[in-house]
Amino acid sequence: MGGLKTLAGAVSCVVLAGGPLAATTVARPDLTLLADCAGRFSALREVQWMFDGPASERSTAEMEHFAAMIEAIATGDEARAALHRRVAAKAAFRGLLAQVRFGSDPGGRAARRAEELIAGCRALVPGG
Numbered sequence: 041m042g043g044l045k046t047l048a049g050a051v052s053c054v055v056l057a058g059g060p061l062a063a064t065t066v067a068r069p070d071l072t073l074l075a076d077c078a079g080r081f082s083a084l085r086e087v088q089w090m091f092d093g094p095a096s097e098r099s100t101a102e103m104e105h106f107a108a109m110i111e112a113i114a115t116g117d118e119a120r121a122a123l124h125r126r127v128a129a130k131a132a133f134r135g136l137l138a139q140v141r142f143g144s145d146p147g148g149r150a151a152r153r154a155e156e157l158i159a160g161c162r163a164l165v166p167g168g
Contacts, residue, residue: 067121071114075122077161078106079129084158087137105165133157 081103088096110122136157139150 068118071110071118071122072125073164074106074110075125076129077164078103078110079126079131080133080157080161081106082126083130083133083137086134087141091141102162102165106161 081099085096085099085103088099107126110119110126114122133154136150136154139145140154143150145151
């Protein structure tokens with residue numbers, strides 16, 4: 041079981057540092073940010089489906105808002121790159137949320153980081 045804890049710790053360090061996303065770049069910073077937020081809200085709503093159904097409705101609306109913004113401004117190649125980035129952001133944020141919910145999170149570092157990331161995305165939306 042110690043090996044599993046070591047693996048979980050290593051994964052959380054990569055996730056907190058933004059590891060897998062570094063290799064998934066989109067040429068336009070605005071699309072990168074929108075894709076990151078869409079992916080984060082997608083991961084958040086899936087966790088909420090399991091533990092907080094009503095909250096998942098808000099996260100779904102937020103995810104759809106970011107996806108619509110991407111669709112409105114991205115060209116074909118940009119849209120494909122943004123989708124790839126969105127999937128990578130979702131996987132990274134899902135890992136962070138798993139660390140919060142199921143892993144050991146001494147000092148709540150992962151929970152604070154997850155809250156910061158979601159708050160940053162919500163700050164991009166008027167009334168968010």
